[in-house]
Amino acid sequence: MLTAKQHELIRFIQQRLEETGISPSFEEMKEALDLKSKSGVHRLISALEERGFIRRLPNRARALEVIKNPEDSTPIPRNTTTLAANDRVISNAAAPTTSTPKPAPEAANDVIEIPLHGRIAAGAPIEALEGQSSLPVPAALLGPGEHYALEVSGDSMIEAGIFDGDFALVRRTNTARDGEIVVALVNGEEATLKYLHKDGSLVRLDPANATYDPQVYGPGEVEVQGKLAGLLRRYH
Structure with missing residues (x-):
């Protein structure tokens, strides 16, 4: 229905x-x-x-x-x-065999507003801040599902092309496949953006920066809150 x-x-x-x-x-x-x-x-x-x-x-x-x-x-x-x-x-x-094509209408660049929920760490986990602000995003960047945005803080994902100050566009979900970039909530209070890997009952969050070490957590310590769907970058 x-x-x-x-x-x-x-x-x-x-x-x-x-x-x-x-x-x-x-x-x-x-x-x-x-x-x-x-x-x-x-x-x-x-x-x-x-x-x-x-x-x-x-x-x-x-x-x-x-x-x-x-x-x-x-x-x-x-x-x-x-x-x-x-x-x-x-x-x-x-279907007509001959006709004079009419001028094509101009394509619309639709923009939608998605929630902007503070900052997320691309380094050591930091507190995930809930905010009431929003971020305008071109609709073409988003697929199906509910999305939100987080501002990236840190440099642990730079080898994946994710830099400090970027806006991560996240599709809200609590499941992800091995190797996907996710928003991981650690111990219910800290959030980080990392590659997700499962090793038996353990969860490993891998950075994309050779100077950082993977983070390994026990059962129940990590909750997936979304998957990376895209990035926005502002140039000043």
């Missing part, structure tokens, strides 16, 4: 695609659903994507595809409607 807002959003997207062939921007979806922020739109889209009702077209800004109707869960033919800012809509049943 979809929520009322999820139903409303998928109907709005499908209507816009049928009318113009272009998926609506995050700002248009926010206004149509009377939401307070674009982060609410992002959460709705992620939920619909995870449940198989829509999908994002890769490597394109402002590109969504409705693949299943919420009313009857009937799949929509993949090639009947193409939705991207740089594509025109052509039906397979009646």
